[in-house]
Amino acid sequence: MATIYEVSKAAGVSLATVSRVINGNARVSERTKEKVHKAMAELGYKPNAIAQSLASNRSNSVGLLVSELHGSFFGDMMSSIESMLRDAGKHVVITAGHSEAEKEKQAIEFLISRRCDALILNAEAVSEEYLKSLLDNNIEIILINRNIESLQERCIVLDNQLGGYLATKAAIEQGHRNIAYISGPHFKEDAQQRLAGHKQALEEAGISFDSSLCFEGGYHESEGQDGFNALFKQNNTFTALICANDEMASGAMTAAREHGLSIPNELSIIGFDNVLFARYLYPKLTTVDNPIAKMGEMAANWVLSNIYNTKTSTPINHLFKPELIIRDSLGALHAD
Amino acid sequence: MATIYEVSKAAGVSLATVSRVINGNARVSERTKEKVHKAMAELGYKPNAIAQSLASNRSNSVGLLVSELHGSFFGDMMSSIESMLRDAGKHVVITAGHSEAEKEKQAIEFLISRRCDALILNAEAVSEEYLKSLLDNNIEIILINRNIESLQERCIVLDNQLGGYLATKAAIEQGHRNIAYISGPHFKEDAQQRLAGHKQALEEAGISFDSSLCFEGGYHESEGQDGFNALFKQNNTFTALICANDEMASGAMTAAREHGLSIPNELSIIGFDNVLFARYLYPKLTTVDNPIAKMGEMAANWVLSNIYNTKTSTPINHLFKPELIIRDSLGALHAD
DNA sequence: ACTATAAATGTAAGCGCTTACATAATTAAA
DNA sequence: TTTAATTATGTAAGCGCTTACATTTATAGT
Known part of the structure; x- marks a missing residue:
């Protein structure tokens, strides 16, 4: 691999000049610029980015x-x-x-x-x-x-809290009062905030938060399934389920269907993120867009x-x- | 950011010795090793990977x-x-x-x-x-x-051809004879091979390949939709649809449903890749596993x-x- | 105690660039 | 022309490491 030194020799100029034409940050006459370009092309020269970084600190x-x-x-x-x-x-x-x-x-x-x-x-x-x-x-x-x-x-x-709020509020506006929630892992800030938004919407509607309707997942599809199954077993009165992301929503949908529930007739599901596949789920997922x-x-x-x-x-x-x-x-x- | 030089001074040894303890590729006495480690810790020294690369060429x-x-x-x-x-x-x-x-x-x-x-x-x-x-x-x-x-x-x-073959053969074994195909972009090798496998299975079953049943997509969901729509408009006699990847399969499923087709009763769909979400689609996608x-x-x-x-x-x-x-x-x- | 060996450490020359500074070439002004 | 101001190029000192080689120190054998 050719170095700048070889280029400079081939072009009959100094190292510095070659460097200048490479970086284009100092004036070099057209004539030598050409010579250098020619030499670089002939040698198939590619600057060594490592050396550049070391020397320039960028x-x-x-x-x-x-x-x-x-x-x-x-x-x-x-x-x-x-x-x-x-x-x-x-x-x-x-x-x-x-x-x-x-x-x-x-x-x-x-x-x-x-x-x-x-x-x-x-x-x-x-x-x-x-x-x-x-x-x-x-x-x-x-x-x-x-x-x-x-x-x-x-x-x-x-504004994750707003997102959680919007999702739950949408469910409430459709008449739902028994709303379950599958959360992301609590150690993650966004999961906490989304849950906070959920609670906020609940409170605003005078619905008290019921922890038996809340499941902590890890943002993966499988935990959406697990979450649904756990919630359903424990307290199957909910008519809407909010999930802290679309992956879990899709898992929950699958699990719900396996329990014979029809969506949205018997159970409404809302996701979060609006990832691409959300619109290809069946039924198409109502969700909160995360830009x-x-x-x-x-x-x-x-x-x-x-x-x-x-x-x-x-x-x-x-x-x-x-x-x-x-x-x-x-x-x-x-x-x- | 501390350099190796500062470490060597702080530890009272030479550059080379510090380098040796960093890389652990030459013997250094326990005593000096400790001194160096101590100095590194005190200075919060982190080797400069750029300089390492330049000097070592790795x-x-x-x-x-x-x-x-x-x-x-x-x-x-x-x-x-x-x-x-x-x-x-x-x-x-x-x-x-x-x-x-x-x-x-x-x-x-x-x-x-x-x-x-x-x-x-x-x-x-x-x-x-x-x-x-x-x-x-x-x-x-x-x-x-x-x-x-x-x-x-x-x-x-x-073995993409084998994959394409398996998918189509599975459809044939279920009695399908009118099988449509949504391909990946032809300039991609894998797309070509999968299609070749499809044709191979067709031929083996004595079914002639009908290009009006084949659509070239780009591996995206939306092209699965487009593909289904185009195929359906043109020649809606097919009872099975093979898609060259799962994304397009999910798009095609969605489109098929919009046309009121029930899957798999009226239309069977097979994907390719077995990505995670394939099992969360409805109905769960039959597909070819790509490891x-x-x-x-x-x-x-x-x-x-x-x-x-x-x-x-x-x-x-x-x-x-x-x-x-x-x-x-x-x-x-x-x-x- | 005295070599012969092996182990530990040091010295210094790069790795391939950038860039401050010095110098040479060109241009413009007088 | 001369000189001053510009513009173009060269020189050389690093950037922070690694590593061949040289040197020193420790260990063992007799």
Whole structure:
């Protein structure tokens, strides 16, 4: 693999000049520019990004930490961030934290060790202190889906409570009073907030929260099934079931059907996130839209304008509002 | 950020010694080892991976190219590769190629410029020559889902034709004779092969292939819908529909239902891939299992044993056989 | 105690770039 | 022309590590 030195020799100029034409950040006469380009082409020269990073202390890459590499939600997030950044000529280094503090730290440290210019973090398990310590060490971070009071301007979050509220309220407006809830894992902020929204809507309607109608899942399909089964066994009077994400909603739907319930006639189900497959479920899932792709873009924008100064600073929206998407899985309560 | 130099000063030893304790690849006395560890801890020292790579010409990271960052299929693939490699202390740098030759090249070159020790490629658009040229330049690559005659030992593929064959044969065995097919994009190898398998099964049963029963989609849900609609309008005599992946199958199911067809009574549908959500569709999707996670692990294993010599070489399986997963969306043809 | 060996540590030359600074070439002004 | 101001190019010192080689120190054998 050819080095800059070989190029400089072939072009009959100095290292510095070659570097200048590579980076285009200093004036070089047209004539030598051509010579250098020719030499690079002939040698098939590709700059060694590692050496560039070491010398310049910039890597043109941004780190992205997600909880998982699979799943519609994270997929959309990675996708939107990557395409926006790539369009700007930046590269994304993705790692997974698996919602475990230790693994998240490891992943973040990997990104730092690779000298990413900025980190976009969907960090769920790591402590607030740790995140702040990163800033103290001059690591540029922006958080998606996590709200830290003192780091407001670096947080991009969804109003999860509002989302939970909207879902439950929609059920109430259809006449439901016995409403079950399958929550995400309580250690996750978003799960807590969505549940809080649920309770808020219940309270507003004068319905008291019944913990036997609430199941804690882990955001996976199978836990939607488990959740339904557990709830149904324990207290099968509910006519609506709110799930903290679409995956669990689809699992719950499947389980409900196995119990012979027809949706939405006998049981209404509402999801959360509005992932792509929600509209391909049967019945089509009524859910709360989570504009994760937009949030990802916003984070990418933030990096572009704050780190690379490459964007006529788009005003950054730090708090996104979810919307209810009405489809077929929520029905009016029949007075039977 | 502390450097190795500061550590060496704090510990009262030379740079080289610090480097030795970091890498653990040369003998250092217990006493100095301790001194160095203490100094590192006190300074909060983290090796600069960039500098390490430059000096050692190894990066301990492997590059992964996938077509998209979203979607169940790629999600499973990324996930299995990452977790296996991470367990071995290696890191994965993921990029997306978006099935476009130019973007795939760019992505691969990025990975090379980051000096990844090996590349795991799910390259769909880039030419065979290009891939071979990488090897000529001593880039260690292993291909997933792509079969190149002369690179057999670096290819890990699924027997897609067998998969297509199994799906169609299953329909035939249930008495279906009018079988429609929604294919993936023809420029993709796997799509072609699956279709070939379909044709093979047809031929074996003495059914002639009818191109008006075949629609070319792009592997997305919406194209499953479009496909069904187009086929149905044109020639609605088919009683079974084979789709080249589960996403399109779910789209087709939705569209079929909108036309009032009941599945599987009036129309049987079979998918391909057996992604997680296939079992949460209604009816549960009969499909062909694509062991992508295992294939990913196999690729990771290959890297571990061939590049890092870190694995008691697991025998590498280069050709995976798919299996039919029977669920509810395929039914026997009613003699009505 | 005295070598011969082995073990531990140090020295210094890179790895392939960027960039401040110095120098040379060009252009414009007088 | 000369000189000053610009513009283009070169020189060389790093960036933070690894590693061949040299040197020193410890261990064992006699």
